[in-house]
Amino acid sequence: MNSSRYKDHLGRPLVAVTGLGVVSSLGQGLKDNWRALTGGVSGIHAITRFPTEGLPTRISGTVDFLDLPAPNAVERSYAMARSATEEALSQAGLSGDFNGPLFLAAPPIEPEWIQRFEIAKRAPAATKPGDVYVRFLAAMREKPDPVFRESVLFGAISERLADRFGTRGLPVTLSTACASGATAIQLGVEAIRQGRTERALTVATDGSLNAEALIRFSLLSALSTQNDPPEKASKPFTKNRDGFVIAEGAATLILESLEAAEARGAKVIGIMKGCGEKADHFHRTRSSPDGAPAIATVREALADAGLDEDGIDYINAHGTSTPENDKMEYLTMSTVFGDKLKSIPVSSNKSMIGHTLTAAGAIEAVFSLMTIATGTLPPTINYEIPDPAIDLDVVPNVKRDKPVASVISNSFGFGGQNACLVMTAEPA
Amino acid sequence: MTRAANDVVITGIGLASSAGVGHAAHRALLTGGFERPNVDVERFAPYYVHPMPEIDWSQQIPRRGDQRQMENWQRLGVFAAGLALDDAGFKEDAEGCATMDMIVAAAGGERDQAVDSMIVEEAATRNDPETLLNEKLTTELRPTLFLAQLSNLLAGNISIVHKVTGSSRTFMGEEAAGISAVETAFARIRAGQSSHALVGGAMNAERSDMLLLVAAVNGLATGDWQPLWSRDAAKGGGVALGSGAAFLVLESRANAEKRGADIYATLEGVAGDRGSRDGAGLEKRVRRLADETGAAGKSDTLVMSGASGLHDITAAERDILGRIFPSSPVRGYAGATGHFIEAAFPLGIALAALALRERVAVTAFDAASEAAMNGPSASAVVTTFGHVRGEGIAVLSAEG
Numbered sequence: 001m002n003s004s005r006y007k008d009h010l011g012r013p014l015v016a017v018t019g020l021g022v023v024s025s026l027g028q029g030l031k032d033n034w035r036a037l038t039g040g041v042s043g044i045h046a047i048t049r050f051p052t053e054g055l056p057t058r059i060s061g062t063v064d065f066l067d068l069p070a071p072n073a074v075e076r077s078y079a080m081a082r083s084a085t086e087e088a089l090s091q092a093g094l095s096g097d098f099n100g101p102l103f104l105a106a107p108p109i110e111p112e113w114i115q116r117f118e119i120a121k122r123a124p125a126a127t128k129p130g131d132v133y134v135r136f137l138a139a140m141r142e143k144p145d146p147v148f149r150e151s152v153l154f155g156a157i158s159e160r161l162a163d164r165f166g167t168r169g170l171p172v173t174l175s176t177a178c179a180s181g182a183t184a185i186q187l188g189v190e191a192i193r194q195g196r197t198e199r200a201l202t203v204a205t206d207g208s209l210n211a212e213a214l215i216r217f218s219l220l221s222a223l224s225t226q227n228d229p230p231e232k233a234s235k236p237f238t239k240n241r242d243g244f245v246i247a248e249g250a251a252t253l254i255l256e257s258l259e260a261a262e263a264r265g266a267k268v269i270g271i272m273k274g275c276g277e278k279a280d281h282f283h284r285t286r287s288s289p290d291g292a293p294a295i296a297t298v299r300e301a302l303a304d305a306g307l308d309e310d311g312i313d314y315i316n317a318h319g320t321s322t323p324e325n326d327k328m329e330y331l332t333m334s335t336v337f338g339d340k341l342k343s344i345p346v347s348s349n350k351s352m353i354g355h356t357l358t359a360a361g362a363i364e365a366v367f368s369l370m371t372i373a374t375g376t377l378p379p380t381i382n383y384e385i386p387d388p389a390i391d392l393d394v395v396p397n398v399k400r401d402k403p404v405a406s407v408i409s410n411s412f413g414f415g416g417q418n419a420c421l422v423m424t425a426e427p428a
Numbered sequence: 429m430t431r432a433a434n435d436v437v438i439t440g441i442g443l444a445s446s447a448g449v450g451h452a453a454h455r456a457l458l459t460g461g462f463e464r465p466n467v468d469v470e471r472f473a474p475y476y477v478h479p480m481p482e483i484d485w486s487q488q489i490p491r492r493g494d495q496r497q498m499e500n501w502q503r504l505g506v507f508a509a510g511l512a513l514d515d516a517g518f519k520e521d522a523e524g525c526a527t528m529d530m531i532v533a534a535a536g537g538e539r540d541q542a543v544d545s546m547i548v549e550e551a552a553t554r555n556d557p558e559t560l561l562n563e564k565l566t567t568e569l570r571p572t573l574f575l576a577q578l579s580n581l582l583a584g585n586i587s588i589v590h591k592v593t594g595s596s597r598t599f600m601g602e603e604a605a606g607i608s609a610v611e612t613a614f615a616r617i618r619a620g621q622s623s624h625a626l627v628g629g630a631m632n633a634e635r636s637d638m639l640l641l642v643a644a645v646n647g648l649a650t651g652d653w654q655p656l657w658s659r660d661a662a663k664g665g666g667v668a669l670g671s672g673a674a675f676l677v678l679e680s681r682a683n684a685e686k687r688g689a690d691i692y693a694t695l696e697g698v699a700g701d702r703g704s705r706d707g708a709g710l711e712k713r714v715r716r717l718a719d720e721t722g723a724a725g726k727s728d729t730l731v732m733s734g735a736s737g738l739h740d741i742t743a744a745e746r747d748i749l750g751r752i753f754p755s756s757p758v759r760g761y762a763g764a765t766g767h768f769i770e771a772a773f774p775l776g777i778a779l780a781a782l783a784l785r786e787r788v789a790v791t792a793f794d795a796a797s798e799a800a801m802n803g804p805s806a807s808a809v810v811t812t813f814g815h816v817r818g819e820g821i822a823v824l825s826a827e828g
Contacts, residue, residue, distance in 0.1 A: 132545035133636030149644035155601030170700035173601040219571035279596035415584025
């Protein structure tokens with residue numbers, strides 16, 4: 001064994017993943033999630049968190065099984081992130097202060113409507129149209145509300161995680177929309193390659209589903225309206241796909257330099273081999289029709305990993321089940337991989353867990369690493385009417401046993417966000 | 429200091445604040461014999477805000493359609509980002525923008541106050557407020573408002589308008605977001621992971637929904653403007669928010685020299701941390717940051733403090749800075765521009781870089797507690813202590 005074993009093709013430290021944790025609508029923890037995911041089970045259900053009568057979309061993949069001190073996005077996002085992180089640290093065999101940086105993908109936070117209704121009860125009456133926040137300011141002068149304030153600060157989730165797990169330095173809370181989870185991992189990889197740290201805690205969480213979030217996405221025509229039965233709504237790459245299913249979840253990955261991981265005798269789950277990103281300037285919600293930024297993203301990730309298109313065994317697709325994404329993603333993959341794509345299985349976890357938004361990139365990275373570790377490809381469920389324009393082996397409906405040594409995971413988001421991760425098995 | 433190819437240098441500055449737009453207005457702010465800033469004491473009384481200056485958006489956002497797709501926090505940010513790109517000579521450099529990394533420090537966007545008011549008022553008369561909420565949100569919300577609210581859509585709009593597409597990352601979390609944005613871009617350029625990056629943030633203070641976040645703990649100053657370090661504890665919490673935006677182009681020295689770009693200053697070090705502020709914890713942490721960044725070794729330096737004005741932490745910062753930099757003048761720039769929250773740290777770095785490049789002594793913004801500068805400084809230390817949490821320090825040196 002020599003030191004080159006710990007370096008990549010560019011002489012940078014290899015980054016190992018030594019701990020995984022996950023929460024999704026399929027359950028709490030890796031074991032339950034992986035069993036359901038490989039069993040083709042959907043976590044999508046009718047929404048009970050708030051009334052949905054009359055709304056075009058009434059289904060989601062909310063996480064409703066955690067005890068929360070208060071029903072708001074900060075508490076829910078924090079609880080899921082904490083659970084995933086505890087699991088990942090335990091798997092990595094780490095206890096005590098983490099002593100590395102925290103990179104957290106978290107949803108943009110706004111007050112919940114119930115909070116607005118509560119403040120209104122003690123606020124003076126309206127004096128002119130549109131003055132509700134003026135009334136709220138008056139209510140706060142009368143009686144400040146630090147609990148309200150902390151529940152709407154964007155830095156509140158990372159602050160609590162940093163205290164609980166003893167991370168080092170200023171935690172980064174980030175959003176790259178639906179690519180956020182991948183970006184958090186990318187920041188962790190970069191920090192280790194910089195030599196600034198030997199380990200990084202990368203977490204992504206999204207517990208922000210409420211009526212307004214659902215309606216906002218509905219107004220952009222982004223969501224599936226095929227409410228009945230809920231578990232059939234998310235159907236990536238099919239001809240009758242009609243939008244994504246909004247969902248919640250969290251994932252944590254413990255990243256360490258391979259050298260540091262082996263030195264402490266940690267079990268290595270896989271290698272975070274490369275990352276790519278490229279912004280799109282075409283439109284606020286739509287991708288460039290030629291797919292150029294997404295294509296550049298995947299190619300950059302492959303180059304960063306020192307692999308070419310022959311080096312990828314499986315693709316964990318973004319696969320949202322929107323007409324536009326799946327078409328654009330197919331264009332991207334067929335351009336990058338050419339004829340070789342026919343022999344690369346591509347599945348979408350979102351067919352079962354829905355689109356976990358901020359958390360998606362990290363949850364799907366966890367499942368990608370599980371695919372490498374177990375040799376089981378999770379299926380794309382609800383694949384009943386294939387889209388003839390999308391010629392993919394989507395691992396339709398039933399899992400497949402196939403050893404894979406390398407996986408890419410794609411993430412694309414509003415605002416021109418594109419990210420791609422390359423994960424491989426531990427080097428021999 | 430010895431120069432290295434991977435030094436992080438500042439080659440572009442884009443500023444908009446209540447003092448005006450661009451370099452001339454901010455040079456005047458730094459040197460002009462400051463008496464009283466531009467504040468609006470009436471619109472949000474009893475609070476006051478530093479309003480955005482008059483801006484011809486079309487100078488940096490030529491398409492009306494793009495202007496319409498944004499709310500003011502985004503317009504301010506896209507505008508200042510354009511100024512910074514122009515300043516650095518990247519505006520017409522399509523390849524340079526296509527390979528440029530971007531980190532934006534952002535909060536959430538603006539609420540539709542008319543819709544929110546209508547819902548709250550009608551909900552008070554109904555026993556099924558959640559059903560009403562669904563009806564009203566479905567019929568009253570502008571579909572595109574979402575895109576003016578999502579945090580990462582400031583960066584998204586910069587990509588659309590200025591074609592900056594090497595990468596696009598948005599950091600959130602109040603002042604710490606701005607500290608981490610600069611810290612991350614700095615570390616990447618130092619390590620050779622990035623050659624040039626656009627970093628900054630924007631703030632629209634002229635919104636009651638934004639004021640609410642600080643007012644919820646009685647954090648806002650009330651009455652008329654007072655100098656930053658001299659705010660009366662009987663007149664509110666001490667914070668006056670300011671509208672504006674600050675963007676920087678950071679670059680490796682090698683990249684800047686290859687392009688023949690003018691260099692404002694070298695960013696020698698950047699670091700941030702957070703933790704308990706009780707007891708000696710805060711000072712211990714800040715001293716460590718000062719050591720790590722090289723700030724502790726600077727004497728007779730210009731200290732640009734991003735203090736928010738919030739009484740206790742602002743007083744604590746003043747004391748700590750006085751002990752770490754006993755011979756250096758301190759300038760609390762939020763007294764002049766208002767507090768920018770996410771953009772506070774980039775703003776301080778931009779003002780410091782401008783002062784170093786122009787070789788000017790910076791005027792006191794609070795003459796009673798800020799010592800006069802006798803001449804220009806060769807270095808600057810920029811601090812930001814978040815109004816709730818997080819502390820950061822940057823060290824800049826003038827080009828020789």
